[in-house]
Amino acid sequence: MDTELNSKETCSVEIGIARSSASSAAATPGRETITEAIEVEATSRRNSALDDVCAERVVVIEDVDVTTNASDEAKRADARKNMQEDFMIEEQPRSSDQSALVVTTSLMNHRACFINHQQPSGPASLPALAHQLFSKMPALFSTSGDAETQHPPSQSITDENGSKWRLCAGAAVLNSKNQLLIGERIGKSGSWQAPQGGVDGGPKQETVIEAASRELYEEVGLKSNHHVILEKIDCELPVPLKCKYKTTGTGSWLEKEGFVGQELNWVIFRCANSNLERDPSQITNLAGLNGETPEFSAVRWENIDWVVENIWEKKAKPYRVLEEALQPLMKRWDERCADPSFTGRWARDASRSVGVVEGLIARGLSEEKAKIKAKEPYIQDWQQHRDKREWSVLTYDIDGETPRRELLYPLGDFEEVFEGESTLFGGTDGGVVTRSCFYLAEMDADDSNPIAHVTVSETPRGREESLRYMKNGELILRRTFWHSWRSDKVVSTEVFVKSERT
DSSP, X not given: OOOSOOOOSSOSSOOOOOEEOGGGOOOOTTSOOHHHHHHHHHHHHHHHOOOSSOOSOOOOOOOOXXXXXXXXXXXXXXXXXXXXXXXXXXXXXXXXXXXXXXXXXXXXXXXXXXXXXXXXXXXXXXXXXHHHHHHHHHXXXXXXXXXXXXXXXXXXXXXXXXXXXXXEEEEEEEOXXXXXXXXXXXXXXXXXXXXXXXXXXXXXXOOHHHHHHHHHHHHHOOOBTTTEXXXXXXXXXXXXXXXXXXXXXXXXXXXXXXXXXXXXXXXXXXXXXHHHHHOGGGTOOOSOSTTOOOOEEEEEXXXXXXXXXXXXXXXXXXXXXXXXXXXXXHHHXXXXXXXXXXOEEEEEOGGGOBSHHHHHHHTTOOHHHHHHHHHSOOEEEEEEOSSTTSEEEEEEOTTSSSEEEEEEEOSEEEEEEEOSOOXXXXXXXXXXXXXXXXXXXXXXXXXXXXXXXXXXXXXXXXEEEEEEEEETTEEEEXXXXXXXXXXXXXXXXXXXXXXXXX
């Protein structure tokens, strides 16, 4: 199992603190306690994470004795009272002399567990112990609980020869580079595959799409219509998105249940989350959700040809089918990215802006200045570069005529040098900002081209994500800003309309 903490949907760091026994709770003057060490570790993880909204807050509970005397019960009661609005708290007995306090936030998928520990001896430092506790936590305490969820038997099909095949759904998630999301199976080093599982039967039979969405969530923590969206298939595929493969002779449970193999039905998703695009390990949850046993120890993006060459031999056929079926979809995606209809002059309609004043205040402006700037004219010329997926953007001064700056937005990571004062980047003397451009699937965009151009900027003031997409002939700009010194975020939306050149 992966020793790194997996990010959650809405929080980039697990909350937790080791609970010391009474004999080890006292801190040596001038030496940090285990509480402080783990708080440092939590803060470090929070600040270095690339989650989509980062932690709303990181809560650390001070070391307390885990014995069951009245004083401890009072402390537990106080903790419940103080955190009732934000957390669900439950105690799980571990043994006669040990207990674990499990805290699940309403904003997270993971649980933070409070465990007994011994003070480190020898050269081990408290921060190192904190790191070890955080790293081992997913392996020691799964969100799945003690009992697995009981799913209905999987649906099956019987072929003309009377052979029975288990109906299975596979989730093929593609990023902007047309790479496939794969996971390394726990206990099988080097064995990588896409999320998959049986299609539930029973009274409420699942569809293949429902099953693929469920498996995607249970195995890697990704939600359909949030982290990913269904691929728009508007071209003819060379082969059906399904394939039978035999598992006979493997001694698996499928063989024991009378199945000769599985029919794997592929469902294609597109990445719709910038953090998933840039580093899936920062956004996925591999702990096993909905009571399921964890399946993967790591995740990554990989080219489909590599996956086909390295997949388990018995499963190679459905992956070859997937590779063939994806060819026109990959080509169509590249065509969409080259034609988002951004070309032309765009002027912001300030009367339709939402959250812009709050966003400017978050970037350091006073409320008075933010209100003035939010109403100022904002005009840009967008022109496609030599690579049609890249853009050259000319921004004008408030008079709408005087060019202020011209920027090239290339695909991938790059550095931008700016001079003078910058509301977005911070400071008054210029500097260098690390940026990255790519495309994502976007649910709110026009159905004819459901994509967004994304720019992520790492600035001294914080991280900003800017998504631009077309909707009803207008250019929509949605910015999300995470402060470098706070854990919350600010989201704003601006509407740009076509403007004639004067």
